Amino acid sequence: MDDLTLEGFTVAPGQRLKARVPALELADGTVISLPLILINGVRPGPRIYIGAGIHGDEVNSVALVTRALATIDPAQLAGSVVCVPVQQPLALQADHRLPLAQYLKSPLDQVPADAWTCFPGDANGNIAQVIAAKLFGMITQCDVALDVHTPTRGGKYVPIAILPHHGMGAHAKRAEELAHLLATGWIVRGERGMYVSEGILCVEATRAGVPCFTFEIGEGGRLDMDFVETGTQCVLNLLRGLDMIPGVRVEPAVTHVMRDFVGIRASHGGVLVTEVKLGQAVSRGQRLCRIFDVFGDLAEEVLAPVDGLFVRATTLGTVSRGERVATLGVL
Ligand SMILES: [Zn+2]
Incomplete structure (x- = not known):
């Protein structure tokens, strides 16, 4: 070398x-x-x-x-x-x-x-x-x-x-x-x-x-x-x-290869409550999150627009209209 x-x-x-x-x-x-x-x-x-x-x-x-x-x-x-x-x-x-x-x-x-x-x-x-x-x-x-x-x-x-x-x-x-x-x-x-x-x-x-x-x-x-x-x-x-270092690789049980991200945005401002776990598979129409207004009333139920995998969560406690609340990976 x-x-x-x-x-x-x-x-x-x-x-x-x-x-x-x-x-x-x-x-x-x-x-x-x-x-x-x-x-x-x-x-x-x-x-x-x-x-x-x-x-x-x-x-x-x-x-x-x-x-x-x-x-x-x-x-x-x-x-x-x-x-x-x-x-x-x-x-x-x-x-x-x-x-x-x-x-x-x-x-x-x-x-x-x-x-x-x-x-x-x-x-x-x-x-x-x-x-x-x-x-x-x-x-x-x-x-x-x-x-x-x-x-x-x-x-x-x-x-x-x-x-x-x-x-x-x-x-x-x-x-x-x-x-x-x-x-x-x-x-x-x-x-x-x-x-x-x-x-x-x-x-x-x-x-x-x-x-x-x-x-x-x-x-x-x-x-x-x-x-x-x-x-x-x-x-x-x-x-x-790459055979650069010794040791055994740790393989995942499954590798999900996705073809795109689908970002989902809020239609209403408020407090964001996410209901699905990161990495979970979701079906079209499944509820992902709820948004409550500042009076505590339900402002929006955010539903999955497609079947996908919940790959990115929003961890902010509140969202404004137009902010991303979830991202799905689609197969
Ligand atoms: Zn970065």
Whole structure:
């Protein structure tokens, strides 16, 4: 095995390095850096990029990737790992999906504000575009990639792999194989919506020849150790499936491969009471939630518009008209 060199850092075979890569400069001169974990193995194998926390309220993603990598013995590793556990540090500081301080200061200049949607990025662009360009420079030096998320605050997902559009050819096909290696039991193979749009990290990585998909797990805004445990297992499953680390993969009993998400929105504002369990199969017409108005009267019964799987719950206590109350995955 050769040395692993990235962003000016060099790691010998069998070694691990934690470093910080300067990425931005704020008004007072503070330099914002991307945390970087490099692990170089002792045998040939793939180089995997693992990113988390591109949205600042997705702390489960940060916890699970760092926990998974902490278990890796570089002396047993084949290939190498490039990990950026917090892909947008300014959003993490705000504990919000977006780098809120910069967005509030200059809403026009900071649009687009979400680095996740700005790939391949622009080194001469705004904060989101500069971050995306810096990350993309690292991603494209790897063979495969994984982008780990949690729903934004107020949502909770089953552990679910969301693929780039399968019309993207051989690299998208490889991304699908990788998603099966992650073995969450839930895969979405969609053709429309934000997850397969141009500019999304996994879409542009796959287009650039680095097969990649999005992994969503747990709830935004709070750490849930059960989800962290599950997510850690899934990341290790992927590394084992790639023959990078020893050990036995944990396979789910069933893998649900879905073709789309169906988001269901409230027709009335009020207090939201969800009545189905996350992951449950539901039938068309089945009641998913009830919404009560502020007088305590029933304002709406939210019924499933199709047969599906209840893959994403709204965990906010209240909703306004038009806000999402549930998401079904459809087979
Ligand atoms: Zn996210």
